[in-house]
Amino acid sequence: MSDQTEVFNLEKIYNHHDVEERWGSAHWEELGSFHAESSRVLETGKEPYTVLMPPPNVTGSLTLGHVLNHTLQDIFIRYSRMTGKEALWLPGTDHAGIATQTVVERKLKKEGITRHDLGRKEFLGHVWQWREEYGDLILRQLRRLGISCDWRRNLFTMDEGASKAVINAFITLYRDGLIYRGTRIINWCPVSQTALSDEEVIMKSRKDSLVYIQYALVSHPGRFITIATVRAETILADVAIAVNPADPRYTDLVGELAIVPVAGRYIPIIADDYVDIEFGTGALKITPAHDANDYEVAKRHNLPILSVVGKDGKMTDEFGYGGMDRFVAREKILKDLEELGNLVRVEEYEHNVGYSERADVVVEPYLSEQWFVKMKPLAEEALQVVNDGEIRFHPPHWINTYRHWMGNIRDWCISRQLWWGHRIPAWYDSEGKVWVAASYEEACHLAGTDKLVQDDDVLDTWFSSWLWPLTTLGWTEKQSDNDDLRAFYPTDTLVTGPDIIFFWVARMVMAGLYFKGAVPFRNVYFTSIIRDMKGRKLSKSLGNSPDPIKVMDTYGTDALRFTIIYIAPLGQDVLFGEEKCELGRNFATKIWNASRLVFMQREKYFRDHEEFAAVYLNFDPSSVTADLAGQWLLAGYHGMLERYHTAFTQFRVNDIVKNLYDFFWRDYCDWYLEALKVRLSGELTREDAQQTVCLAVYVLEGTLKALHPVMPFITDEIWHQVLQRSAEESIALSPMPLSDSALAGIDLRGFSLIQKVVTEIRSLRSLFGVPHGSRAEVLLRPTNEGDRLLLQTNLALVAALAQCNPQLMDGGERPPHAAGSVVEGNELFVLLEGLISFDKECERLQKEIANVSSYVLSLQKKLSNGGFADHAPADVIAKEREKLREAGETLEKLKSNLAVLSD
Template sequence: MSDQLSNANLDKTYNHHEVEQRWSSAHWESLGIYEAESARVTEGGKEPYTVLMPPPNVTGSLTLGHVLNHTLQDIFIRYQRMQGKEALWLPGTDHAGIATQTVVEKKLRKEGISRHDLGRKEFLDHVWQWRDEYGGLILRQLRKLGISCDWRRNLFTMDESASMAVKHAFVTLYRDGLIYRGKRIINWCPVSQTALSDEEVIMKQRTDKLVYVRYPLVKRPGEYITIATVRPETILADVAIAVNPDDPRYRDLVGELAVVPVAGRHIPVIADSYVDIEFGTGALKITPAHDPNDYDVAERHNLPLISVVGRDGHMIDDFGYKGMDRFDAREKIIVDLEERGSLVKVEEYEHNVGYSERADVVVEPYLSEQWFVRMKPLAEKALDAVNDGQITFHPSHWISTYRHWMENIQDWCISRQLWWGHRIPAWYDTEGKIWVAGSYEEACHLAGTDKLVQDEDVLDTWFSSWLWPMTTLGWTGGHQENDDLKSFYPTSTLVTGPDIIFFWVARMIMAGIYFNGDIPFRDVYFTSIIRDMKGRKLSKSLGNSPDPLKVIDTYGTDALRFTIVYIAPLGQDVLFGEEKCELGRNFATKIWNATRLVFMQREKVFDDMDSFRHAYEAFSFDSLSIQGADRWILGRYHRMLEAYHHAFAQFRLNDIVKIIYDFFRGDYCDWYLEALKVELAGSSHDEAADRVCLAVSILEGVLKVLHPVMPFLTDEIWHHIIDRPLDRSIAKTAMPHPDPLLVQEDISAFTLVQSIISETRSIRALFSVPHDMQADLVIRSSESEAILCFNQFSEIISSLTKCRVSITENGERPPSSAGAVVEGHELFMPLKGLISFEKEKVRLEKEISNVSGYVTRLEKKLSNRGFVDNAPQDVVQSEKEKLAEAAASLSKLKANMDVLSE
């Protein structure tokens, strides 16, 4: 063995720490292999492919959700890069308005300081300082995951160019009549003192008191109308009682007046189809300043608006509760209602209640003056883009969810009562008139005065995010078109979670069409939701969310990437347990060990690396003249490639990892490499050289198709195949494609041999023939072609079954032999001398007794009409399948006993 070839070998044991450190993101980035240039599209004629990274929050740290999402994006981008496209992955982070401000305010509180003590400018200096110090954590962690972004283009949503785009978008929409300022019900966080988007509201199950209260009818002494509410403190703000017009119980009360308990206000009884007849008493108190649905009812009926809960969650009424916490007021008013004789009863009631994601307090529906975007004019074209197939959703069932939301879209509250974020570009003069402009100077010019005060609020974080497909490519507003926009917009694929289909995906489509005249992306891949092994969503509060960095340290990045995609079918939830990563780690180890085996065969055939390199570089499948297992693996390999590329085209990334896994573990390792060892022993030097080159070539092909999933391991082994400089990477090689002729290659001969071997192994297992004992195998066939096939592969059959093989056309069945039939060909294995017949009979009798008892129990269960008629159909079917399987096993056991009893 030459030293040169020996040095090219892999270490005996796969060590993911060493491999992943050697092929770090920093090394790959230094090679520039992730960098994409518009010139290569416009001048070089390369086809562009663009992936848009959903910007993680600057406050964030790596989660399993990030791992799944970014691994999928990395697979898409690496695959297309190896397809020869100019592949651009645009990275960035989101300023995360409320989250970041909350983190910094919490830090300041520990120092005894509030943001109001500092003032706006100094507070924002603290936020920027925090962002510069800690805001890059998530990106460093993503690099550890091996993702292949063009990091030169990393964008922060508060960068100057992105801020220019945000101002332009706001001013344009305002001047086009699509942004307005008005009073509406919004989600309000009493702790953070800001409006919240729906995405920042977490629904939690909560048990509250359902309070039944009776309202006296003004003109009907002694008569009442009873309502049920979980928010009795808002009774003080009631402006009407609504009943369903189809409810016969209340039809004669519509138009009557009722008295609000405690408040003493007279309010009308109105009819509105919004009311649910089945809930409570079927009569609903209308409190439009504290419920968005009630607000809509009030608008339809021209009702007044009364507020009794303030910005801080404390009461602001004039009925004796002022200054009390809203929940304390709730308890007190229940007592007061009972004392006044207005309380009918109180029940426990479980329901979902919105909580502020950051402050973890119950959100208050709050009537306040905010900035809004009129969404219906924007939604029409965005809906058409998906309905017409300009944008494709994967899986497609999310279209109906998207369509429902777009057809019922509400105006978007875009103002936030924060200091961190894009400040609203609106100024007020001394008379309160609004001047919207791109700058203070422009606003002064429009107003004709410099006595202007800028709006204190900032924009919803999503207002910068909806421009992301454009701002990441340098768009700052207007109809500008730089080279990057020309080359890479629209982007190709967006990978995101279905939970933000409204907040982000739909809005990006609207913004892209409105501001840039084209859709922002062609395909949207919605990821799975990751749950624990009990089916619960991962969360810090449940303590069921593993730290991905610890998982990576234990199992390796490649193992985690492989596993999380392997267990994530398109459109289905993922049940993740850390131990599942053993699948990925074991597969990485299998690849490593199989490669070492192939390299050992290489050493036996070639004297040094130069001679192998010469043979390998001259080798081609077309020149291969040998048959047998080599032709079979070649056909299987090209079938694998065909299935692999087809799965990519169908966005079934879960399938691609299974396709590679099944081919490599099954076809390549379990069958081909075992056959290779046998065939090499009887080959001439030239044949052996071809066979080794074929084995290495297919191995390299597998590494290439696997590289998008497991980049570290594949680059490491690729460099060991032949001496390759460190400034090269498998990431820049061409992706192999199937040869249509080889896909159609007739591989039936070796497939038949596989069946013979599998059945022979089954016979040995059934009769407990010791693994290390040589047996005899007689193959009887009347087909001349099959006999030629069995003779051709007799050495392989012998080696892989540990049998002396004899082939006959019409010989007698050997005495005391186990038998089987494979595609009409008979197999016989004489058992005398291999096993103790008496011990085997005792074992079989015991097994027959156990299986017979099991069959009897199943038959009795399925003959019970009570079970069959009342059990779910799938349960009954499962029991029938168990019976059929058990009956087949029993039949086989009895046949084996017959053999031993001959």
Template structure:
């Protein structure tokens, strides 16, 4: 006996918890749905498509930023997989040097232990233990988001392969003269006791005192030069006073000496164009050990360098402040300057100050011996690659930011004073000479001695990350190529935030060109910044950052994915509030209910699965192009949507593809085609009924496929209920439907006119308050040759609760509301449908209200003072209001005329 069809194979309501859990844990990953093989590219000739996951910190947990970023990546990869590409999404996590070491040290402190108590080896064992226990949290949470990575390839930046690649990269760059060790001003965290990269420094507004300090001019009694500073504690390290050579106020003092207050040191007054004439007094104290710009001035003028703030943020001077915290010393020095008569005045001053991202303390500019990469030679080729279009940015305006940074690039400080990370492969002999090698044994051979000590520092976390496009494909630098690199490198699309365009995107391009002579990716999609509904960036301190896991619990993962892309236009910020996920949840519910409706009718008209499967497999819509039916119209609209959908992918406008699907399914398919289907099936022949439902299912299945990259769970679930399919199958492995040019060009004008007529009749009924339950008469007068009444009269009548007839060729029925739609006149006689007296009174009252409003607007716009002084957009807004009010007034007057006729 044939298997029976029943809509009961979909529950009455959509249970996202059950569906999401089952598809993620029991089907996709265990069955290898998202695995990619290099052999399919090299041997079978499939087109590769590779997405590189920006590796989240191993200490991290899911944020809305992750949700947006990874959902966008998933949309790209699922789309290309369904387009027939061998699609590989490379996952992984970053060891996050400072963040991870900070977490583990904090844990140890609770046990009364420091890392120094344990020693390096044992401390690292604790870190690895922590990573094994807690470091997989972010991966588990990403899996819950439904992202379709090839999880077999999940990589950690401290794994053996990436570690070998890091050593190779360091050694190669060093031997090519692009890595050196030297003294420079770097960002220093007094708490973490390490150098920081620029991206690990967060700029925050801070109020400080701007102190105006007098420096006596040596040999000129009573004469002094005044400088303004927010860091009076560094006065003790001053080595010069600088003025602009174009500043006439100080030209006579250049070459003189000034006495540094409190320190008593005599320093030269020099001329340097770096000094801003407009800031403060136009005279600048030069403290090269505590300011990078001052350091450059000192190099130009061959000045000495003196440091008075130590690695721990405490004073190291010889003037009585040694051991004091730098901020305590600041207050004490201000008081001592006042006592000495050197303090002219202080002012409140708000400025941006760098804070350590992890320790949340003010970063100290610190002169330190560190390892650096010479960036200019690398930047030149990376800049050319983008200028020549080898890498495209989306939105394109980020190219300007990229160019600015690359043209003004500084050397990269890559050493960190940590224990967790890739240890610098450099050893020192007893004479202080440096031996860079892959191992201690190799360093000993190079040095000719075994009395070597390895550098204590580790490499900046970004040093492993800039190799990520290569190391994720097995590159270690020890081989020319491998099948994975041959098949999948360069990758295709990188999705990332614009805030790391300098620190990661640009560096990956440099590394790819240097080590592989090829860019690492073809396109970079920069995501939006997510803000709350007040426009503020999401942060834990503000309490405005929803927990994505709770949002998924409440609304469903598909709902969150759909919503966050729907509200994220390319290149614009996202204003997110949890309640916005109602949009996604309601859409999922609409999809589910539409499926139940179509499946119910499938059961009625086909009866058993064997009959339906035969019809489903043999479906061919081409003959419909010759018929004037709703089916022809929905297929035209469906293919037009497909065309715009694929074009939006080509243009990287993912926000557009979500809106296209949403509008088509909600309006064209549900509000129009499914509504007409209910009418069409009433009294239709078996053949006609099966025909109508087959079109409904054909289009519905196509919608599921184009929606799958955005809402993977509900689409795979419903797809399996269209016809019986094994659980090892997935919609993710089906072919993405393409647009037919013939169907796109087919106008399907008949039903389009019907749709407009139905909308107009509904509007008229609402305008005149015709009760919904009352059947009206609808008279249609068509242009010569029109056949709407015969072709669609019953359908129109059912949709608007009217008896449809042809109108007389001339004249207008009395007391009838009317309109013209695409040359077709329509009339609804109102006699017997409404109370003319009550409706006239209602319209009169509304007419008076609108007339009064129009008078007020006209008076306002006639006021020259308002028009001349109000902002242009305000005046334009008032004019728009007036135009709309006049339009309403015209409609109300016309309706009054109808009732009076």
């Protein structure tokens, strides 16, 4: 590394593999670049800035969603660190209860072993062994992405401290009356044999049969009431038929009894507002053990509850279907209903159905005894702090989703029928009485007996995740305060996906307020959804999700980071194709080549690093007065910085990246570096040349610092070449440049005029097909003495940038065969004689005029056609008129160009 810093310039070709290996996470970690200390906040008053890593599943591997999410976090944290804050990024992973248990059980199954063969203790030993061997893959991949966490603080949700926090939180909520055990309808996975959170249920479109079944009325022989259902197998558990009280079709039937087909059971017809008059027949079978909404209806009407589907997804009825798979039973009962004469008709019906995320089977709504958290008491204050602006959402429209969830909140089922996870700290005595305690010994003390059996269930993974802002800073409830909590809580920015506003964001707000009395974070940045180029969400099943590691190997990590932020405006979906990373790779190459060019100029005017450092470290950019392009660059640079810092305060990260890209590529490279060559080729003193080079390096270094949060590797590499810096230094710890309003306000009109003249000459050359290698003669007729002096002084610059031989003219006639234009009142003429074939160009223009004229005529006829004009939609007509306008302008330009050549 030390040899590398002796080089006065960069390697000729940019090699992202070498650069990323040299300045990767291992190097930064070794330096301690990303360590944050509470003492620097508490003792010196340094402003803290804290980011929470949404803990990826321990079973996970890097996806493009991770790349976007973690790059955004890294940008916020690196920027804050460079602007002088004590920036702490807290990393960690989630034990992912059902996902991890599924992976290990699958592994054991290949060996012919089940977890029940091993027993709980030995099985958990296998899980921990798997976690040690494979569980940190995603963290290694995140390091490859270059993220700047304080890795010393890496937390696993099953670590001792986090586990204590979970248990203490459960006990506190239970003793406060906010946790209870009860029987409710929950999501049940028949394969994994556990309750599922809504987040673990994936909605998929599925085609089923919507069947219409008639139920005979007890008191009206020969009369029926017909219902529509997709779950014919559950009619065996029907306890009522519900109709809407406002539905006149059934008013006279409310209170009557109907006969359940096959089962032969009498059930009442009831009235309830829940029933949708428009769906099916407007009559709804009520099966409370197999539908959450039916369960609520049953409670309102004091109806019994019957169940006919077991935990394994097989029928448990006494009508001949017992032991059948639920879907097999569905087909069988349809045949039986048809034979009995109860099947009216069958329609194909496409609807969304919940599937278990891990087992990929249809989830069964299941009536089960589980542990729940009362959510309404927790939700009220959590909603208030968002409404009051204590927590801000970016973009703000997600507040409406948050309000909807919080206003319609239900109690949270927190128990899972798994072995991997935080075991519920509840013990039962011989009478079934529950004793909640932190340990078996404490439970025995409370119960007055040692004949206790612990609950088999574990807690929902989200029960540990909702404590994440607290546990990452050392909170355990009993250890409710420490230096880290005092320094870094509340945290500042949470970056997460909008799909877990309720499952995670809202619950963290509740936990922070309940256990710590303060919001857990001040800002929530919701990421975009990444889709493929066809607009489909990325998924392994579709095969449209690129492997980020391969993308980084091909294009470079900086290129991937830059690209994914460049194409991700706040609040909009991202269409990603791997080939889009060409944008980031080309930009990285542009940065490299531009830096090499500047360093080459440095080699010409400075003997070595020492001489350059002596001049550069004393360089005053405000002293640049004689260099028109330099003044223009300074104004643009500080204007860019002003927009850059403003965008950070507004969480417009996409604007930050585009601002940097436009400034560096267009202003610095396309204009200033070309102007730099012209200036240095003129008659300058050695001191003036050195000052000019220092200006180029000054703006380059400042831009590298502004780019560093987005592209950390290449910027650290080049920054080390600006001065002779050691490997123990890092751009990550250097101060972020600030905008100077005085420099940003420099009058830009002078260089702006030169730019416009050059751009117009280039445009005319292109318009008339002047070959690229030909130097055109250009005449400039200034409109006033001020512009004459400006143009005269900068003729060499115009000549170099526009590839022409410019001269000033005083008056006289317009030169023949010249393409002319006017820029801010100043006339310019590009002499075409000898540069192009007039005959060929005239022939080409005449053909093009004929084609465009024909097109204009067809549009005019179409718009004048009464049939089209009277019946076509307004937007279609507007588009056709716009086409006519554009075609008319093109035709006028072509005729004008032909006139020039025919003069």
